[in-house]
Amino acid sequence: MILKSLLRAQAARFTALDPLLPEPADPPEGVVLTAALAGGERVAGVVVRTIHQPGAPQTLWSTRDVRELHPIVGAAGATGIDALLKRWVQRLDPAGPDSACLVTWPTRDAESTAPLLAHGFVPLTVLAVRTTPQPVSPAVCSVRRATPADLDALVELSMAEVEYAALVGGGIVRDDAWEIKRGTVAQHLTRGDPIWLAELDGVPVGMVEAWETDAQPGSWARTRVRAGRWVFVNCLSVSPAARGLGVGRTLMDVVHTSLLGPRSAGSFLYYNPPNPLSPTFWAKQGYRPLWTVWELRPASALR
Template identity: 35%
Template sequence: MDSLLPAFPPVDDPYSFSELSEDSLSATWGALRTHALKWHPDADLDEQLRHWALTGTGDHDTAALVTVPSRAVDAADTLVRHGFSPLLVTAARLPGRGHDGGSTVKIRPLTHDDLDAAVELNVETTRYDSRFGMVTTRPSTPERLREHITEVLGRSEPCAWLAESEGEVVGFLYYDLPGHSDWIAGRTSVRPVAYLGLLGVREDARGGGIGAALADHAHDLLDEAGIGVTLLHHALPNPLSTPFWYSHGYRPLWTTWQRRPAR
């Protein structure tokens, strides 16, 4: 197992169910109704899957999710046989890893005057990711993203950055520092934890080192701040983000397997 993983306490009941409002931001990141099975190394995953009481036959907005350590290859074999697909990775980067350093693109902090451009880039990135099975762009997604980016702008330390080329915004990145990243800190034994929430580059500007420049800038700041590990999510089938993040020092820590509809 990966040394960055946390301990695995006993699990009394591995099964859970949650339901979201279609108007919430969280509804953008997956199905509205989610059955989840909490993996444990000592449990019989095949037996748990066989006895899982699932609902939502034929309903694309009801999903079954199992998140396992990415190196738990025996679990992968079991999940494949039960019709699950590996769609989402929680990846981790330790300080000093994966610096490109080859771009001279201008990076500057996000301001309130940039809100429209930032939202547009975030929506564009979300729509692209929705092709890969987890993310679901909702009618409310643009407004919820605007609210979230506005909240990020109000934080005490700058944590949102834009890339500019010839005076135009072509890339956007933001991250959560400790205090805002607590929701995901339990996924690792390392502290303190930062979470990189978005890196998006305008479609017509991709391939020119803009994403690398944003990533390098963020990683330099996070390393200087003493962050012990940076986590992020990426869609495993995404042909752009998967090779990009691993070339920038990340490695897969957890993999989320989905069956959607759940049954």
Template identity: 35%
Template sequence: MRAAWRPRALDPLLPRAIPLPRPAAGDVLLCVPGAAGVYRRKRPDPESFDASWCAADRHELHADLTGPDRAAALDALLTAWEEHLVPWPPGADAEAVFTWPSRDAALVPVLRGHGLTPQRVAAVRPAGRTVPWPRRAPEACVRPLGPADLEAAAALWLAELHWEAQFGSCVIRPSTARNVGRQLAGALGWVAEAGGRLVGLLAVEDPRRTAWAARLARARHPGYLTSLMVSPAYRGSGIGTALVRTAHAALEEAGCTVTMLHYAALNPLSAPFWHRCGYRPLWTTWTGPAHRGRVNGARASVPPG
């Protein structure tokens, strides 16, 4: 009999297990050979900051794969999930979402076969990894974010969100600008100043409030980086790297054993930059029109167990 699969065998920075959420009102419990799942539908408050990070109608699948053939089990679970999804018209503010460990490459053909594509990556960096020095000294002064910087810093963050929105990782809503300002008002952050104006911003979540991130990674005290933006004219000048080095030093001094962040999987700039800074993918969020079934009606390609 094959031993039960453990996430840490795949990636030592994953938690010991991937538990299903406790069922809530409206959840649908799914059970197929070798897997169990929870289908949860969410409609975030449009005035909340969460609404800027997902569709207005979000259909989530949470999975526990217990059988010896995990690819076949996931294929069956996705099929069972699709049977509960109500088709939505093209262009609807809706999405089907499934998040799973990035290194589980054996399941990628199954996910692609069901019409899902990578949307966001949760990346992790263990403390102590060195960030390479910029190729040349940045043409800017890096200093802590202060109250007088909030308006300009919020404009930088909002510009970053508009850039990210084209990759599907966020949604610009009427409440987004207001919530960006609120987030920055209580954030720990640093700015880069050149020629008398802000050209870079990095913000992190207060390390005393990041216990939630321990559900994603094996970490006693995780740090979380919420935003990095460098004005287009200054990209490639070393400002981003200087901001990241400053933030890492502060988080490690605060006792953070890992730092996490999310980036858009389709952003051509994010992955290369963050990987150079010592981050690697831990979780990938897949999204797509799961209500339409498999790609072109073809059966998902399931590797032999």
């Protein structure tokens, strides 16, 4: 009963913060934390631990041992987040070096920034959305749908994105990164998922993966965006030698033109705010942050 009341209050607060936020979903199964505030009110949260096995695609952008807190703080905001994080410190299980604590929270909730920073979290990733069409720019390269014959070029380009992301804290270049990328890209090609390849004078210089997804009740997408049909941009990568020429913009124009239609709610993607290229690029494409993924590595650094 208390959780339902907190969820209703949190839904009202989220709507006031950002009209694009979906209504908060019921918490997942996990370890329940509760904390009392100074006025006697209580807040709650659920901690879900996920272990990614070696070779899993997630290990290229995530630690293998992930503990994620799902706060349910009603209208409490920063005070509720702070109280939950203090409680989490007391309940945290031992963690090794390849581990992290995560909290995904609305980007526009500026007042909750202070307690997250105070407990050691950094804003490592954002989920950004685009709901308004933007003008299409003149193409600077040729773009075509990739085929299985392009696998080697696609793997090399997608690895360039992982390696650059690792410089700014998001990606992790594992020993088996090439094998993981080759397997996932090959799987997308086999399924017919849209992948486009950009070429300059016949040389591959960029690629993008994107596909449509329905944000329906019970789906992962529905916990992050409002109900509707969305385009999810999974990976955009431009070779180091071709960056700054407009290749990424041309690729995204193709994605938006090809996949977004009259019934589309919009498109969304993840990028790393510490990346010096991403925030400006995606803002120019019409994307703006909706959720911030606050992360702390290793999990034992939680304070």
